Amino acid sequence: MASSTQHGSGSEVNYINEFKGIGSWFTSLDHKRIGLLYMCSIFFFFLLGGIFALLIRLELFKPGAQLFTPDQYNQIMTYHGAIMVFMVIVPGIPAILGNFFLPLQIGAKDVAFPRLNLASWYIFMAGALIAMSTLFLGKVDTGWTFYTPYSIKTGTAATVMVLAAFVMGMSSILTGLNFIVTTHKLRAPGMTMHRIPLFVWSLYSTAILQVLATPVLAITLLLLAVERTTGVGIFDPKLGGDPVLFQHFFWFYSHPAVYIMILPAMGIVSETIAAFSRKTIFGYTAIAYSSLGIAAVSFFVWGHHMFVSGQSEIAGVVFSFLTMLVGVPTAIKMFNWLATLYKGNISFEAPMLYALGFLFLFAIGGVTGIMLAVMATDVHFHDTYFVVAHFHYVMVGGTLMAIMGGMYYWFPKMFGKMYNEGLARLTFLFIFIGFNVTFFPQFILGAMGMPRRYFDYIPAYHSLNAISTMGSWLIAIGFFLGLYVFVQGIRKGPKASQNPWGAKTLEWQTSSPPPHFNFDVEPTVNAGPYEYK
Amino acid sequence: MFWISSAHAEKLMPTAATDIAHQVDNLYSFLLISSFIACAILIGGMIFFAQKYKRRSVHAKSAYITHNVFLEFLWSFIPLVIFLAVFAWGWLIFHDMRKMPTDALEIHVRGKQWAWEAEYKSGVKTANLIKVPINKDVKLIMTSTDVLHSFYVPSFRIKQDVIPGRYTSLWFNANKFGEYHIFCTEYCGTQHSGMLGKLHVVSQEEYDQWLEEESKFSTLPLAQKGEKLFQIKACSGCHSVADKSVKAGPTLYQKFGTEEEFVDGSKLTINEEYLRESILNPNAKIVKGFAGGVMPTFQGQLSEDELAAIIEYLKTTK
Numbered sequence: 001m002a003s004s005t006q007h008g009s010g011s012e013v014n015y016i017n018e019f020k021g022i023g024s025w026f027t028s029l030d031h032k033r034i035g036l037l038y039m040c041s042i043f044f045f046f047l048l049g050g051i052f053a054l055l056i057r058l059e060l061f062k063p064g065a066q067l068f069t070p071d072q073y074n075q076i077m078t079y080h081g082a083i084m085v086f087m088v089i090v091p092g093i094p095a096i097l098g099n100f101f102l103p104l105q106i107g108a109k110d111v112a113f114p115r116l117n118l119a120s121w122y123i124f125m126a127g128a129l130i131a132m133s134t135l136f137l138g139k140v141d142t143g144w145t146f147y148t149p150y151s152i153k154t155g156t157a158a159t160v161m162v163l164a165a166f167v168m169g170m171s172s173i174l175t176g177l178n179f180i181v182t183t184h185k186l187r188a189p190g191m192t193m194h195r196i197p198l199f200v201w202s203l204y205s206t207a208i209l210q211v212l213a214t215p216v217l218a219i220t221l222l223l224l225a226v227e228r229t230t231g232v233g234i235f236d237p238k239l240g241g242d243p244v245l246f247q248h249f250f251w252f253y254s255h256p257a258v259y260i261m262i263l264p265a266m267g268i269v270s271e272t273i274a275a276f277s278r279k280t281i282f283g284y285t286a287i288a289y290s291s292l293g294i295a296a297v298s299f300f301v302w303g304h305h306m307f308v309s310g311q312s313e314i315a316g317v318v319f320s321f322l323t324m325l326v327g328v329p330t331a332i333k334m335f336n337w338l339a340t341l342y343k344g345n346i347s348f349e350a351p352m353l354y355a356l357g358f359l360f361l362f363a364i365g366g367v368t369g370i371m372l373a374v375m376a377t378d379v380h381f382h383d384t385y386f387v388v389a390h391f392h393y394v395m396v397g398g399t400l401m402a403i404m405g406g407m408y409y410w411f412p413k414m415f416g417k418m419y420n421e422g423l424a425r426l427t428f429l430f431i432f433i434g435f436n437v438t439f440f441p442q443f444i445l446g447a448m449g450m451p452r453r454y455f456d457y458i459p460a461y462h463s464l465n466a467i468s469t470m471g472s473w474l475i476a477i478g479f480f481l482g483l484y485v486f487v488q489g490i491r492k493g494p495k496a497s498q499n500p501w502g503a504k505t506l507e508w509q510t511s512s513p514p515p516h517f518n519f520d521v522e523p524t525v526n527a528g529p530y531e532y533k
Numbered sequence: 534m535f536w537i538s539s540a541h542a543e544k545l546m547p548t549a550a551t552d553i554a555h556q557v558d559n560l561y562s563f564l565l566i567s568s569f570i571a572c573a574i575l576i577g578g579m580i581f582f583a584q585k586y587k588r589r590s591v592h593a594k595s596a597y598i599t600h601n602v603f604l605e606f607l608w609s610f611i612p613l614v615i616f617l618a619v620f621a622w623g624w625l626i627f628h629d630m631r632k633m634p635t636d637a638l639e640i641h642v643r644g645k646q647w648a649w650e651a652e653y654k655s656g657v658k659t660a661n662l663i664k665v666p667i668n669k670d671v672k673l674i675m676t677s678t679d680v681l682h683s684f685y686v687p688s689f690r691i692k693q694d695v696i697p698g699r700y701t702s703l704w705f706n707a708n709k710f711g712e713y714h715i716f717c718t719e720y721c722g723t724q725h726s727g728m729l730g731k732l733h734v735v736s737q738e739e740y741d742q743w744l745e746e747e748s749k750f751s752t753l754p755l756a757q758k759g760e761k762l763f764q765i766k767a768c769s770g771c772h773s774v775a776d777k778s779v780k781a782g783p784t785l786y787q788k789f790g791t792e793e794e795f796v797d798g799s800k801l802t803i804n805e806e807y808l809r810e811s812i813l814n815p816n817a818k819i820v821k822g823f824a825g826g827v828m829p830t831f832q833g834q835l836s837e838d839e840l841a842a843i844i845e846y847l848k849t850t851k
Binding site: 070071074141143147148149150153154237238242243244277278279280282283284285286307308309310313316317320321324325327328331332334335336338339341342343344345346347348356359360363364367368370371373374375376377378379380382383384444447448449451452453454455456457458502532533 | 545546547556557560561564567568571572575576578579582583586587588590591593594595596597598599600601604605608609612613616617619620622623624625626627628630631679680681683685687688690691692693694696697698699701714716717718719720721722723724725726727729
């Protein structure tokens with residue numbers, strides 16, 4: 001180390017050490033620092049939502065009341081859902097990794113509107129605080145879907161929670177807007193739209209959804225709040241309203257939101273599979289445009305949540321048909337990733353394990369999605385544990401696996417350190433195995449007819465529920481281990497090189513961690529993002 | 534190919550007790566098999582490639598393949614064809630589910646927090662029990678008195694949300710005798726998971742007889758009605774009425790009007806209000822010598838008429 005140069009490359013000054021003090025973080029306009037702010041808050045909320053998840057599984061370990069009263073259980077399942085959806089999975093990848101890497105991947109100094117970017121973090125935190133305040137203001141027991149008229153009648157703090165989701169939606173819109181403009185306006189010279197990495201494509205498609213769909217949720221939630229506070233009849237039939245109308249409004253946002261959650265995950269998987277196979281991605285154009293295709297069609301499939309809601313048969317038919325169409329681009333992506341592995345030069349560091357784990361779980365999540373899109377089978381599965389298992393396979397098996405993989409993949413770039421590879425692989429084992437043990441039995445439970453949001457169940461469902469609960473402990477061990485790997489890596493990890501994976505995208509062309517404005521010299525691009533020749 | 538998976542489905546799914554349930558199961562079997570094949574290709578292919586192209590040297594060259602129009606066409610087109618096929622198949626069955634029979638036995642069903650009430654054309658009312666004859670088209674005309682509920686019979690593979698302020702309907706034709714679960718599958722608050730009912734499929738004769746008894750039942754004097762309810766609701770399993778013997782709960786023989794002592798030392802003369810409270814909220818006052826939390830609540834499971842009948846009956850045991 002004696003020979004280390006103090007003034008050589010200038011890489012010693014980076015975005016982390018350039019400014020000092022806690023205040024410099026809370027006022028920073030640097031997209032990288034804002035990404036880390038999001039990271040800290042979202043990790044905390046994930047811990048909270050995860051604890052609620054463990055409590056749900058503990059209660060369901062045996063039939064009958066275990067730890068809670070039915071009301072407490074209903075609150076716990078509501079908080080688990082609301083926190084995980086609005087505060088973890090929706091913002092997760094775009095706000096943490098998107099913020100950090102979108103500008104780096106297109107060779108920009110920052111996002112287009114750095115102040116707006118910081119503001120969106122503050123708005124997000126304000127919304128999160130309002131949401132958490134309900135824990136002390138009477139709690140909420142509506143489920144994360146706020147279905148009317150229950151959400152109008154319940155004595156709990158539903159109005160406050162709904163406002164919290166409204167505020168967080170605002171933050172989501174601003175982030176989306178920022179990403180769209182950044183992608184269009186700040187690309188480095190030579191970085192054409194067909195040379196941007198697939199992670200950027202996925203964020204771009206997601207951003208369109210955020211900007212277009214979130215306002216509908218905002219209006220819906222506002223209407224609900226108005227109805228609760230002033231008694232204007234919108235959704236409550238007693239006041240002349242229509243409770244099913246709420247479902248249409250709600251899913252008009254929340255179905256696209258499913259893709260807000262999964263598209264960025266697919267982007268990460270594209271990056272990691274290409275990097276660890278040392279191979280150009282198969283079907284770049286197909287993957288990029290299928291993201292846009294999914295985003296577009298996803299606006300017209302909301303009714304597949306409502307086959308048994310009382311909507312007309314013809315509406316069901318249209319929604320089922322369009323859902324099949326949205327399945328095709330998803331299938332295309334799966335096959336493209338598979339083809340990328342073909343004749344690759346594959347190594348299996350933790351990020352790659354998570355990407356392969358994603359493919360495994362998403363395949364199962366995908367085919368069960370088709371079973372739910374088929375009307376006749378959906379009638380049986382709707383609102384049973386089959387649905388619970390399906391969306392956990394997609395949201396946890398998909399999005400969370402991708403977040404974990406993405407965090408490890410970009411860890412060296414974000415912190416300039418390496419994490420402990422052996423332990424990181426171990427986290428994958430725990431999470432992957434634990435996940436399957438937890439959620440696969442729930443498919444069977446659903447097929448057997450166990451409805452979701454159940455505090456108690458008939459004895460026939462006991463053994464599978466017990467297995468599921470034990471699986472949740474494995475997942476918990478995996479995530480706590482992951483947290484340890486993370487903290488230990490940041491504090492004591494060995495120094496990372498500029499490009500430890502030998503990847504080709506632009507963020508690896510700058511030092512680790514990057515300087516304040518990302519690149520010492522503005523990069524010029526003359527090839528695609530995955531030119532492993 | 535189908536019967537293999539059907540045999541498995543028997544274990545993994547509730548008994549199929551209607552024609553439509555069998556049709557749904559056939560479609561489900563097809564979906565399971567094709568899903569299994571799809572997963573085998575994707576996951577198997579992934580594991581195979583991962584093994585075969587494992588990195589042996591950092592400097593090894595990977596192939597440079599950007600795309601292949603024919604392959605991409607294949608894996609877009611084949612899934613599309615399969616998706617559209619299962620879509621159409623699912624529609625056909627769904628259409629049958631939604632096509633209401635014209636000459637059906639009609640029963641009105643009301644979902645309320647947290648019980649299912651059924652009312653037959655003859656005026657017979659039941660709580661959490663629907664009795665129907667076998668091999669007969671039955672149509673349920675449903676509404677809710679409060680929030681959303683969803684009427685679900687797993688063995689029939691049918692489900693329909695029950696909505697306040699409007700009717701929704703559902704039909705079935707059961708072809709197997711038995712007692713089947715009715716679940717509520719739309720979250721409806723505290724006792725959502727306790728909103729359970731039984732759908733009882735019996736022979737036409739048994740049905741007719743039951744219906745007649747039930748019809749008579751509604752015109753019985755209150756105390757006699759109460760005596761029947763005392764049996765039907767299984768109160769007699771835990772409370773003796775013919776003598777002073779002690780079962781799981783205190784005897785109710787010659788109890789009305791006498792003084793009862795509770796675990797907290799307080800005393801009270803047994804009257805109508807006390808009986809009502811003890812039926813609806815059994816843990817409010819625990820009789821001395823007994824443990825709390827044993828008796829389930831009958832809140833939502835007894836109508837006001839039925840409560841009155843039981844209380845009148847208990848007056849006659851003295």
